[in-house]
Amino acid sequence: MEAICPIDSRCADEISALLSPPSHLQIQEYYDKLLSKRQCSGITVKQDGKFGKGVYAVKDFKEEELVLKDPMLVGVQHSSNKIDCFVCSFCFRFIGSIEHQIGRRLYLQEIGPSDRHDCDMEIYSDKSGIDSSDGEDNSHMKNEETLEECTSGSSTAKIPLPEGVAESLMNGRLTLPYSKDFSLPPAVPRPGGCEEAHYCSTSCAEADWESSHSLLCTGERSDPGHKEALLKFIKHANETNDIFLLAAKAISSTILRYHKLKANHLEKQLKYDTASLPHHCDLSLLMEAWRPISMGHKRRWWDCIALPDDIDSSDEAAFRSQIRDLAFKSLQLLKTAIFDKELEPLFSLEIYGNIIGMFELNNLDLVVASPVEDYFLFIDDLAHPEKEEAEKITKPILDALGEDYSVCCQGTAFFPLQSCMNHSCSPNAKAFKRDEDRDGQATIIALRSICKGEEITISYIDEELPYEERQASLADYGFRCRCPKCIEEEP
Known part of the structure; x- marks a missing residue:
């Protein structure tokens, strides 16, 4: 029997508002502000009637030139x-x-x-x-x-x-x-004395604490019941799919943004005694807190996850039902750990499924090269007798x-600007780390010269595959590719 989440029906209006696609104006304002904050002067995000969002060059790029370094919205190490x-x-x-x-x-x-x-x-x-x-x-x-x-x-x-x-x-x-x-x-x-988290600087520790970790910390200063519930959630995610950890970060960051926005809003109204105020959800503030998540293309996880090769098409319905149940189990564990009654809609299965589906469709491998390799290569390149010694x-x-x-270092992450890049089987850019790129940001490099005004595209798959295999792989993303290479090779 399929699991039922009562929050889905109880908060149907709020859930519908959260999952409604943002307007063109909201999208443009969000990405213009993000590009300005990150000082990305060479690109812009624009709307396209056929393909939705796209990233376009506002200057000429040379081959192998850096197009974009994109800090992640959320990410986890496997x-x-x-x-x-x-x-x-x-x-x-x-x-x-x-x-x-x-x-x-x-x-x-x-x-x-x-x-x-x-x-x-x-x-x-x-x-x-x-x-x-x-x-x-x-x-x-x-x-x-x-x-x-x-x-x-x-x-x-x-x-x-x-x-x-x-x-x-x-x-x-x-x-x-x-x-x-x-x-x-x-x-x-x-912060919190957490055994699960480590940081390279105080600024990273503080940024992680403020963005999500203050709700997800299992440190010694955590409430014992909270810690136990979180450890059960983390254990389940590690044993099944660590995409649930991304979803937990997305929900936690939305909760923390909401309460920060609400505190600022109350302060402007000169209402400092928040304890005496009714704890009801301010939907307009929730929508603003949700804005970074709202920008990603979404489908429910159990609807968009690719059918594994070892699952027969006749068993597809049962497989997708099992995936839904898996998500529901994860959600119940997370809800036990960090539930916020004021923000109940965020703990609906519909929201949870769409968040995970967004990561399934838009995530990028998180890869950071190890300095250990550089060290041993350095030793190997030493001249004798230093090398021998x-x-x-x-x-x-x-x-x-x-x-x-x-x-x-390997993991998975969601990058807000990279996720706007459309696919081409003959892309003009690729995700590629240079020697100096030693953190988890997505690094996009020009594969060839890119002219001002040209759309910047990457490949979601191995573009060297034969035409039919490329189209089958891209079907998991919900579209049929009509790039110049596919048009030329179409039977």
Whole structure:
């Protein structure tokens, strides 16, 4: 039997208002303001009668020129990737040190999954931020004989390090040669003392707290009941689909924006005693708080998710019903954790499904290159005898990491400007990180010269696929491509 969400019927009018497409004027005003805030003078967002929003050049771009760096609206690192990469929870820069990145990964692999949650924060908190001193610079010399014992073999197969080496790397007691040339920002204290979040700066910590984390924090200062409910929600998302974590951030950010807008509104009216005021939803303020989410193209998740290859078309209805039930289960867990009676419509299944569907249709992979790769490549490029001396220390560590020694930070995110870019099978731009792009922003680069007034397009799929396969892949996005390449190749 299909799960029923009573909020859908109880708040039908408010839900309809939230899901109504914004007017052309509202869209233009929103993106003009966003572009101005981000100082993106080379592009504009315009309406198109056939394809909706589109991004257009307002100047000429040269091949390989940066078109756009787009900070995410919401983003999450994949839970499985957190073992390999220690990054800022807001901007997704790598943090700590080269030693900590390597040691933490090896240590967490050693201890197994059951103990990871509690020990990671405990080990990091007091030691990894220590600056290298003369004593620490010599620490790799003390461990040299131990490390040399396992220098045989190659990095294609993992060879365990002697006991204690991984922990010494992670805690800053063992310093690697030349690692100072690859300095990373140290982790800063987290608001709420949350074990799930880490930050590269106070500004990132504060920005994340104000945007969503103050509602989603599982730190020691959280209410025990709130913390328990959130941990159940997070566990469910990690076991099923971390797109639910994006949805939780979207709802939390809307709640926090609403209450900030309401406080400002009351202050203007010189009403400071908010405790005595009735707690009813101000729909106009909710619509304003919802504005960033309202701009994304939406469909209900269970309607737009692609049918997996192993699901027969005859079973499609049952599959989509299961996806709906999965979303409902996630929503109930989130509602237990952060429900706000004043903003009840945000906890309807219809809203939740459309938020997740927006991410399903518009999200972009979050990828940040690891500095660990740069470090080992640097060692490999050293001249002799410096290379030989350094590899006495680094080679056994590389052997312990194995051939996947450098894993990128990986996740998923929603980027407000990038999501406005339309598809072409012969695009003039692509999402591509340069060496200097070390955070989670979407980076769009020109594939060829782009003229002023030309629409900037990217490919949603592998554009090298044959025509029919491209069209089948794009059907999941709800359209049939009519770009010049498809028109030319159409049978």
